[in-house]
Amino acid sequence: MDTSLPAKPRPHINAISRGFWENCRRGILSVQRCDDCGHQHYPGAPVCPSCLSSRQSWAPISGRGTLVSWVRFHRAYWDSFRADVPYAVCLVKLDEGPLMLSNFAGDAPAEPTIGALLEVVFEKVDSDLTLPKFRVRD
Structure with missing residues (x-):
């Protein structure tokens, strides 16, 4: 199988x-x-x-922003995400103004704090695709 x-x-x-x-x-x-x-x-x-x-x-x-909202998915709406459940998606207000929907890099905080300061990190998927993700700034 x-x-x-x-x-x-x-x-x-x-x-x-x-x-x-x-x-x-x-x-x-x-x-x-x-x-x-x-x-x-x-x-x-x-x-x-x-x-x-x-x-x-x-x-x-700058790659910096503020956490506006987030959600943790406990269901895989696409089979390809089944191994990632639960996974968190974040809405980031970039310091330059626009909003960006992304994921937390690595393990998401247990309870992300709205207003937390974030910074981008890049996750290389393969030679053609690199994804921007966010982590809490120190």
Whole structure:
């Protein structure tokens, strides 16, 4: 009997998101920045949500933020996550403004504290994919 789990879903990397994922592979967290008005946003979009300009680039940011919310999943909604249950998902307000949904790096705190200061760490999945995750800052 084959007990192996199916592969986890992977992000759809396209022309809009490619810069974000390339930066993650280099250990750099980035947000999309409008080249015309300077608005920073995440996730990437074809046009700036502030001024509708299509001139945008991926700008490196600090990788620091604040825990806004979190949830611990005790059920695997996808078979590929069965071995990870329970796992925590966090909502981080980046110091630069945008919100980012991610996971805690390593073992999540038993009871994460809303308002905790976080920093990004990168988890290399393979040569093509590196995921940004967050840990509590010292």
